[in-house]
Amino acid sequence: MISIDKSLQGKIICYIIGKIFFILEEIILKYRKDLENMPSYDGVEKDYRIKVNANECNLNLPPIVEERVMSRLSRIAFNRYPNYEYDSLREQIAENFSVDKEQILIGGGSSEIIEKIFYSFGGSRFNKIVYPQPSFSMYKIYAKSAEGVPVQFDLDDDYNLNVDKYISLVKSKKASLAVVCNPNNPTGNVLTVEEIEEIAKSISDIDCAFLVDEAYIEFYGKSSVDLVKKYPNMIVARTFSKAYGLAGARVGYMIANREVTKMIEKSFMPYHMNTLSLATADIVYQMRDEFQSRIDMMISERDRMSEQLKNLPQLKIFPSATNFLLIRYAKAIQLNEWLESLDIGVRSFGSNPYLENCLRISMGTPEENDEVFKVIKKFHDEHFSN
Numbered sequence: 001m002i003s004i005d006k007s008l009q010g011k012i013i014c015y016i017i018g019k020i021f022f023i024l025e026e027i028i029l030k031y032r033k034d035l036e037n038m039p040s041y042d043g044v045e046k047d048y049r050i051k052v053n054a055n056e057c058n059l060n061l062p063p064i065v066e067e068r069v070m071s072r073l074s075r076i077a078f079n080r081y082p083n084y085e086y087d088s089l090r091e092q093i094a095e096n097f098s099v100d101k102e103q104i105l106i107g108g109g110s111s112e113i114i115e116k117i118f119y120s121f122g123g124s125r126f127n128k129i130v131y132p133q134p135s136f137s138m139y140k141i142y143a144k145s146a147e148g149v150p151v152q153f154d155l156d157d158d159y160n161l162n163v164d165k166y167i168s169l170v171k172s173k174k175a176s177l178a179v180v181c182n183p184n185n186p187t188g189n190v191l192t193v194e195e196i197e198e199i200a201k202s203i204s205d206i207d208c209a210f211l212v213d214e215a216y217i218e219f220y221g222k223s224s225v226d227l228v229k230k231y232p233n234m235i236v237a238r239t240f241s242k243a244y245g246l247a248g249a250r251v252g253y254m255i256a257n258r259e260v261t262k263m264i265e266k267s268f269m270p271y272h273m274n275t276l277s278l279a280t281a282d283i284v285y286q287m288r289d290e291f292q293s294r295i296d297m298m299i300s301e302r303d304r305m306s307e308q309l310k311n312l313p314q315l316k317i318f319p320s321a322t323n324f325l326l327i328r329y330a331k332a333i334q335l336n337e338w339l340e341s342l343d344i345g346v347r348s349f350g351s352n353p354y355l356e357n358c359l360r361i362s363m364g365t366p367e368e369n370d371e372v373f374k375v376i377k378k379f380h381d382e383h384f385s386n
């Protein structure tokens with residue numbers, strides 16, 4: 001028989017008791033219902049050498065804007081809750097869209113805005129939330145966490161949204177909220193303003209709220225914001241994270257009818273926005289013209305990259321009105337591994353059945369795009385088969 005000295009015996013007993021407590025703790029905590037089954041966001045965040053996986057802007061603020069932001073931040077009253085900064089940004093946005101300040105809400109990225117909209121229209125098994133698939137993967141998560149019923153609407157084979165079928169589904173489900181993403185992430189395609197209007201009009205008679213997520217609208221240019229004045233069920237969500245390169249500051253906003261805004265506002269915590277992000281977004285919004293040349297550059301880079309990739313016969317390139325391209329390629333998984341090995345991050349959709357063999361590539365700087373294209377072309381040519 002092996003003899004164990006007393007101090008080791010003591011350590012073993014402590015370890016076992018610790019483990020038992022750990023297991024018990026896991027078992028006895030009263031998590032909210034469904035949390036364990038809640039899907040989580042499936043994006044991988046890593047600091048790649050070339051990071052084109054998250055549809056961010058790969059340029060930091062224009063120097064003239066950064067200078068103004070820094071000067072503004074140096075005058076912040078850190079000891080005070082945000083007040084003036086929230087109202088100031090709201091007023092600017094309202095003025096730009098010729099609406100009242102009370103029609104604007106600001107959130108921690110459009111993520112928080114969308115989450116609160118889902119929360120406001122969820123909350124029961126009768127509250128159905130219809131959203132397209134494939135689209136922004138968080139819609140399903142927000143619908144579930146809002147305790148609404150997620151209802152997916154499948155896009156057609158080329159990822160277009162059939163407006164009549166979409167309206168029929170929303171009506172047949174008597175949905176409380178219908179969502180479209182325009183332009184759509186990750187497919188890059190668009191609905192026209194007329195199509196958006198047709199949806200808004202058709203579903204207003206079942207009292208269904210209609211959210212248009214315009215996270216990428218600056219790269220398309222045809223916003224539906226004006227329809228908010230005509231259709232009180234419409235809500236438009238926007239972000240500073242993409243075209244305005246403020247993903248790190250987490251600022252987004254929504255525009256809707258006064259009454260709708262007032263109700264959704266109830267779901268936010270008091271002082272949910274921090275003064276630093278609000279002050280930064282305030283300057284960025286004042287100086288938004290400074291961003292136009294880089295938005296134009298990203299659009300022309302997208303078109304240039306799309307044309308180049310179209311020369312690779314085994315790739316399918318989907319049309320895009322955003323700052324990214326979706327490609328389909330039979331060897332997408334191997335290509336993604338190859339890119340990873342070179343410290344280039346693109347978004348791979350792995351085994352997602354709606355996006356089989358698809359990769360999404362955000363536009364970086366022209367130099368980054370050149371390198372990404374060169375690597376893809378080399379891989380493609382080496383693996384070319386008829």
Ligand SMILES: Cc1ncc(COP(=O)(O)O)c(C=O)c1O
Nearest residue numbers: 109110111136185215239241252
């Ligand atoms: C379609 C869409 N909506 C909303 C968001 C959320 O962006 P943010 O919270 O940074 O404003 C994203 C982010 O990628 C997105 O793609």
